[in-house]
Amino acid sequence: MTRRLAKPSRKPAESGLVRLGLGTPWQCVLHLPLRYEDESRVTPIGDLTPGDHALTEGRLVHGEVRLRPRRQWIGKVRDEQGGELTVRLIHFSNAQLQALPVGSWLRVYGEVRGSLFGREMIHPRLRVSEPGAATRAGLTAVYPTVAGVAQPTLRRAVAAAFAKLDWADTLDEPTRRRLHVPPLREALARLHYPQTVPSADDPAWQRVRFDELLAQRLSLRLARRQRASRVAVSLAPPAADRLVAALRRALPFALTGAQQRAWQAIETDLARPQPMQRLLQGDVGSGKTIVAALACLRAVENGRQAALMAPTELLAEQHLAKFRQWLEPLGVRVAGLSGGQKKAERERLTAAVAAGEVDVVVGTHALFQKGVDFRALAVVVVDEQHRFGVAQRLSLAGKGEGVHSLMMSATPIPRTLAMSYYADLDVSVIDELPPGRSPIETRVIGNPRRDEVIAKLAQACGDGHQVYWVCPLVEESDVLQLKAATDAFEELRQRHPELRFGLVHGRMTAIDKATVMAAFQRHEVDWLVATTVIEVGVDVPNATWMVIEHSERLGLAQLHQLRGRVGRGPRQSYCVLLFEPGLSENARKRLEIIRNSTDGFEIARRDLELRGPGELLGKSQSGQPLLRFADPDRDHVLLEQAAQLAEAWIAGDNPAVSVHLDRWLGERQAFWRS
Numbered sequence: 001m002t003r004r005l006a007k008p009s010r011k012p013a014e015s016g017l018v019r020l021g022l023g024t025p026w027q028c029v030l031h032l033p034l035r036y037e038d039e040s041r042v043t044p045i046g047d048l049t050p051g052d053h054a055l056t057e058g059r060l061v062h063g064e065v066r067l068r069p070r071r072q073w074i075g076k077v078r079d080e081q082g083g084e085l086t087v088r089l090i091h092f093s094n095a096q097l098q099a100l101p102v103g104s105w106l107r108v109y110g111e112v113r114g115s116l117f118g119r120e121m122i123h124p125r126l127r128v129s130e131p132g133a134a135t136r137a138g139l140t141a142v143y144p145t146v147a148g149v150a151q152p153t154l155r156r157a158v159a160a161a162f163a164k165l166d167w168a169d170t171l172d173e174p175t176r177r178r179l180h181v182p183p184l185r186e187a188l189a190r191l192h193y194p195q196t197v198p199s200a201d202d203p204a205w206q207r208v209r210f211d212e213l214l215a216q217r218l219s220l221r222l223a224r225r226q227r228a229s230r231v232a233v234s235l236a237p238p239a240a241d242r243l244v245a246a247l248r249r250a251l252p253f254a255l256t257g258a259q260q261r262a263w264q265a266i267e268t269d270l271a272r273p274q275p276m277q278r279l280l281q282g283d284v285g286s287g288k289t290i291v292a293a294l295a296c297l298r299a300v301e302n303g304r305q306a307a308l309m310a311p312t313e314l315l316a317e318q319h320l321a322k323f324r325q326w327l328e329p330l331g332v333r334v335a336g337l338s339g340g341q342k343k344a345e346r347e348r349l350t351a352a353v354a355a356g357e358v359d360v361v362v363g364t365h366a367l368f369q370k371g372v373d374f375r376a377l378a379v380v381v382v383d384e385q386h387r388f389g390v391a392q393r394l395s396l397a398g399k400g401e402g403v404h405s406l407m408m409s410a411t412p413i414p415r416t417l418a419m420s421y422y423a424d425l426d427v428s429v430i431d432e433l434p435p436g437r438s439p440i441e442t443r444v445i446g447n448p449r450r451d452e453v454i455a456k457l458a459q460a461c462g463d464g465h466q467v468y469w470v471c472p473l474v475e476e477s478d479v480l481q482l483k484a485a486t487d488a489f490e491e492l493r494q495r496h497p498e499l500r501f502g503l504v505h506g507r508m509t510a511i512d513k514a515t516v517m518a519a520f521q522r523h524e525v526d527w528l529v530a531t532t533v534i535e536v537g538v539d540v541p542n543a544t545w546m547v548i549e550h551s552e553r554l555g556l557a558q559l560h561q562l563r564g565r566v567g568r569g570p571r572q573s574y575c576v577l578l579f580e581p582g583l584s585e586n587a588r589k590r591l592e593i594i595r596n597s598t599d600g601f602e603i604a605r606r607d608l609e610l611r612g613p614g615e616l617l618g619k620s621q622s623g624q625p626l627l628r629f630a631d632p633d634r635d636h637v638l639l640e641q642a643a644q645l646a647e648a649w650i651a652g653d654n655p656a657v658s659v660h661l662d663r664w665l666g667e668r669q670a671f672w673r674s
């Protein structure tokens with residue numbers, strides 16, 4: 001038997017509260033109920049509605065322990081109108097049963113379920129009482145909790161905090177009147193101790209949401225201001241605008257208007273003696289990489305270094321190849337750093353980086369691990385930054401003291417998100433695709449027609465096109481995903497021995513992946529079978545077909561990213577979404593959205609509707625749910641108002657700023673300020 005060791009210095013209840021993040025009085029009062037229990041009214045058994053939580057009463061007319069299908073106690077409660085309720089206990093003690101003798105009158109509180117045998121409650125709260133006994137007044141809050149922290153403990157903690165706090169309101173009376181919200185103390189009292197259940201748009205909830213949005217906005221704007229107060233090297237165009245101009249001359253294409261506008265904004269930022277903090281947002285295929293290359297060159301022509309960070313090794317390899325092709329002819333020294341490199345190789349490269357013998361370094365997050373020191377780093381580009389999460393972004397920005405940073409993302413950011421999660425960045429948008437692209441035609445096809453699709457692809461390959469065949473995650477498991485891709489690879493190769501097949505998956509070494517990708521790039525491979533490792537950034541303009549097996553398993557953003565691997569050249573491109581019949585409602589909606597739109601903005605907006613912003617931003621990656629109560633999309637009016645107030649407070653050095661942040665973020669401020 002294992003026994004858990006208790007920390008001797010803390011009372012168990014306390015450590016439970018700390019585990020829940022309720023170490024301070026403000027954290028306690030901002031821990032808001034999930035729902036309420038209404039024990040003020042007794043509902044006759046006959047009127048109980050499945051799904052409701054309700055209080056009812058009646059006489060226990062029968063009780064027995066059954067052993068099958070599992071050990072449980074089943075009781076029958078009957079009220080005076082003859083209504084009958086089944087009560088089921090799965091965990092119980094003998095002492096508990098002895099306190100419930102048949103014949104006693106019970107008050108029963110719980111969630112009503114409809115079962116084959118009538119109404120039922122599983123594990124309700126049971127109390128021996130008498131007919132017509134007085135009920136408790138008001139509603140009882142039920143709090144989110146973790147195992148081991150009981151509701152009464154939470155209620156006590158909240159009540160104690162209520163009594164202890166200094167409630168001076170951070171919003172003055174005119175502001176509250178303008179926003180139609182109550183004082184904070186009143187709002188929280190209403191949510192913790194209501195007489196009637198507050199509706200979702202109750203002014204009390206609005207107050208909480210407003211305050212939360214305000215806190216987030218304040219913290220991001222302060223983080224931004226703090227970074228802006230740092231000194232960075234000003235990277236002005238040199239007198240003879242050497243490298244940037246040379247690359248632009250050497251390119252086989254001219255920048256689109258949108259690319260030029262983005263570059264101008266970046267160029268202006270770089271010339272300032274404060275660090276650039278810009279997000280470059282552009283749909284899949286809009287041509288962000290070349291803009292990043294120009295930013296890197298601006299550093300190099302000023303005698304400094306630049307780094308480009310990509311979220312996957314595959315993408316880093318591809319960027320490295322592209323940067324070599326673009327920059328090396330200009331005499332720029334480019335190197336790649338990845339986690340997969342041999343120790344000696346890595347040491348040689350890091351030494352070269354530290355000595356300033358490398359101008360531009362391309363790699364994965366391995367770039368920013370310990371042991372990598374730059375001699376004169378001036379520009380950092382983070383590609384597909386949404387993959388890195390908010391926390392990583394902020395810590396990265398904190399690391400590069402005085403370094404200009406450019407974040408790039410193909411995930412379109414609706415205005416509301418830009419105003420909340422990205423309030424610390426300037427944003428440039430590339431809202432135009434390079435010319436000569438033909439729109440991708442998307443088809444949603446059931447698996448029974450898979451053979452037809454294979455035949456079509458074989459024909460396309462015969463005509464000199466290249467194709468992708470993606471086998472997505474079967475489960476959260478690399479191994480299974482790998483099997484799906486390997487099986488498809490073998491099957492397809494046997495069916496079409498005349499074609500050249502390639503296979504890439506996440507378990508290959510970086511070098512093997514790069515070798516296959518390079519072969520695909522040189523058209524030595526016609527048909528590339530892959531897992532979702534090719535999701536981001538891969539760029540092979542001659543590829544015109546993208547087939548995604550089990551597309552119903554993927555999210556909208558992923559589907560859009562994968563589809564973006566084709567349609568990069570002048571030829572008509574196709575995307576086929578294969579699905580297993582028997583789609584869930586949500587999966588059907590996703591496939592319909594992706595079929596009907598190729599506009600990343602539209603897709604992101606629909607995605608937001610289907611999933612909520614936390615998921616879109618990779619809440620799990622950032623480690624902290626950044627907003628608990630507010631939803632920037634739903635609460636966009638509040639968000640605008642919070643943004644305005646935050647600006648005014650910061651501009652006026654309002655002392656409320658720090659009071660408000662202490663209340664809402666407490667220790668978490670360190671996270672934002674890192």
Ligand code: ADP
Pocket residue numbers: 253254255256259282283284285286287288289290410434435537539541568
């Ligand atoms: P993304 O924004 O998705 O990262 P890329 O930077 O990979 O897009 O660019 C997609 C493709 O378009 C690349 O092959 C790139 O060389 C090409 N490209 C970029 N800008 C232009 C342009 N102005 N005209 C023509 N092709 C371009």
Ligand code: MG
Pocket residue numbers: 288289383537
């Ligand atoms: Mg890209």
